[in-house]
Amino acid sequence: MTKQQRAETARNNGAKSRGPTTPEGKTRSSKNSVKHGLTACSGLLLPGEDPAALQALLDAYNHRFQPADGVERHLVEQMVTANWRLNRLTSYESALMETQMEAQRPMLEKRHSAIDMRARAARAFKALADVSNSLNLIIRYQAQARRAYDRALKNLRELQADRRSPETAQKQELRNEPSQPSTHAPSMTSDQTQDAMQPCPHTRRQVPRHDPGDRIPAPQPR
Numbered sequence: 117m118t119k120q121q122r123a124e125t126a127r128n129n130g131a132k133s134r135g136p137t138t139p140e141g142k143t144r145s146s147k148n149s150v151k152h153g154l155t156a157c158s159g160l161l162l163p164g165e166d167p168a169a170l171q172a173l174l175d176a177y178n179h180r181f182q183p184a185d186g187v188e189r190h191l192v193e194q195m196v197t198a199n200w201r202l203n204r205l206t207s208y209e210s211a212l213m214e215t216q217m218e219a220q221r222p223m224l225e226k227r228h229s230a231i232d233m234r235a236r237a238a239r240a241f242k243a244l245a246d247v248s249n250s251l252n253l254i255i256r257y258q259a260q261a262r263r264a265y266d267r268a269l270k271n272l273r274e275l276q277a278d279r280r281s282p283e284t285a286q287k288q289e290l291r292n293e294p295s296q297p298s299t300h301a302p303s304m305t306s307d308q309t310q311d312a313m314q315p316c317p318h319t320r321r322q323v324p325r326h327d328p329g330d331r332i333p334a335p336q337p338r
Contacts (some may be wrong), residue, residue: 165204174192177196178192194265195272
């Protein structure tokens with residue numbers, strides 16, 4: 117199945133849904149954005165993380181991309197999840213650095229009368245890189261989250277481009293269909309018809325032309 121066929125199938129499946137009809141169903145449906153934002157990915161929110169901040173991020177993405185169906189909403193949620201995890205990993209990196217800097221502070225104060233914050237941060241980073249694998253894990257998880265974000269964004273843009281330009285897809289389908297041979301002969305003008313009735317110059321017998329006043333010589337005896 118091609119990408120265009122998958123997009124068309126997703127749109128057709130989404131169009132079959134008529135939505136909730138009972139008051140209870142409509143109430144539950146009104147809370148879908150909160151439910152999707154908080155539990156679309158199991159374990160997304162950790163203790164101490166703000167649900168309102170996650171909901172605000174989801175609302176901002178929905179406002180920016182305007183998902184039209186469940187498939188597009190799912191891709192938006194993937195982007196929000198990847199963004200949330202990137203922010204979390206950034207906070208982890210800062211917390212690791214601060215913890216290591218604080219752990220090294222007594223030793224540095226004994227060895228140095230004065231040391232600036234940049235040098236302390238560099239020593240903390242070196243200690244984490246040499247001894248702990250935490251920074252390497254953070255860098256790896258950040259790369260995974262960025263790839264997930266970019267992949268979801270690319271798929272969302274492709275789906276929305278196909279949805280917003282159906283006439284382009286229709287023209288492409290017509291262009292791919294084999295053309296039917298014409299059953300009518302091309303029309304010809306009177307001049308073209310007269311030229312077509314003339315014998316071919318290569319096969320026409322060449323007869324010498326004579327003026328009526330000229331004498332035709334008599335044939336010589338053999």
